[in-house]
Amino acid sequence: MAPPRKRTSKNRDLPPNLYPNGKYWQYRNPITGKKISINRSLAEAVKLAKAANAKLAPLMVDDGELLSLLTGEEAPTFARLCDRFETEYLPDRKLAASTCKEIAIKLERYRTDLGKKLVGQLDVLAVAEYLDQYNNNAYTKHRGLMIQIFDFAVAKGLAERNYAEMTLKKREEEKKRQRHTLEGVAKILEADTTAPWLKRAIRLALLSLQRREDLVTWERAAVDMASNTIRISTGKTQNYENPIHLEIEMGADLRAVVQECLAEPIASPYLICYRPRARKREQIDAKLHWSAVTDDYLTKEFRKARDAARAYDHIKDPLARPTVHELRALGSWLYQQQGFSQEYVQALMGHATEEMTAYYQAGHEKKEIIYQRAQADLKL
Structure with a gap:
C-alpha cells in the first residue's frame, strides 16, 4: 500500500x-x-x-479479497493486469517468439513480486522502489515493459496515470562483450573438450549466418542435396509484415558440415542434435524432440566449451567474452573479407538494412591510428 x-x-x-x-x-x-x-x-x-x-x-x-466480496467483482490486482496485458495486448504486437518468451518470464516475476497489490497502490514511489532492485540494462528493460503495461492499464481505465513513465530514465550501458577472433574460434573447434555436435553447430553458424534459435530448429527435411540447397524461414521475422524465407545454395564448406549433420546416427528431425545422458520426463516434455538442442542449452554449452578451450582467457571479465551469438557477426565479417558483396551478406543474414549488416561486421579488425597530413605555412 x-x-x-x-x-x-x-x-x-x-x-x-x-x-x-x-x-x-x-x-x-x-x-x-x-x-x-x-x-x-x-x-x-x-x-x-x-x-x-x-x-x-x-x-x-x-490485498483486495474483501473488495471482491463486497463488490462481487474481481479486484484490479497487478496480477490480473499482467494477465490482460498478455492476452489482450501482446498478441497484436507481432513480436518474435524469443521476445515473447522474454516478456513472459518478466510478467511471471511481476505476478510473484507485485501480483497481490491493487493497481491503484502502485504509484510512482512503489514502481520506482521496485525497479531500483535492477541494475543498468536490466533496469532499462524492466522499466520499458512497465511503461507498456501501465499504458495498457490507462487505456483500459484501470489506472489514472502511467506512473512507470514518471520514474527515472537511466542511460543503457554499452554491451561489454567483445568480438570473436578466428584464433579464438579455432581453439574451440580443435579442443577435445568441445562436443562433436557443438563443433558442427559452430561451423553451421559461421557459414550460414543464421540465428541461434534458427540453428537449433533447422530440420533435416529442409536440405536438398541433389539441388545443393537448404531452406529456412527465419523465426524472428515470421510475425513481420514481410517474413524472410531463404533458399541457400550451399558452398563446399557449408555442404560438408550439413552432410556431417545428416550422417549423425541419432534418429532426429533436426540437423543439430545430441543424445542426452539422462532422459527425464519433464525435460523431454519441455522440448520439441528428445534429441533437440534448445537455444539456452546451446548458449550454455558453448560458454563451457569456450572457457574449457581457454580461447579467451586474456579477457578477464567472463561477461565480456564472446558468446555463440557473436559467431554470426564473425561469419558476416569473414564473408566481407573474402570479397562477397554487402547485398550478398545482407540477404544471407535476413537483415532489412545494410546498416544492420555493417554493425555486425564492425569490430573485428584492430583499430590503427591514421595520421592525416596537414600543412602549417603561416608566417609571423
Missing part, C-alpha cells in the same frame, strides 16, 4: 485522501488511485472523506 500523500499547510486539517480542488474538494481512492470531485461544502466533504476512509480501511490490508 502506498503511503498517503504528505499533508501541506493548505490541507493539514483535512482527513487523509481529501484535497482542495479549486473552491471545492477532491477525494483520492487509496485503493484504485482514482480521483473523485466533491462539489460540496467543507463540512460535507470532510464527512464523506472520513466515511470513505473508514469503509476502505479493511481493504488496504487484505
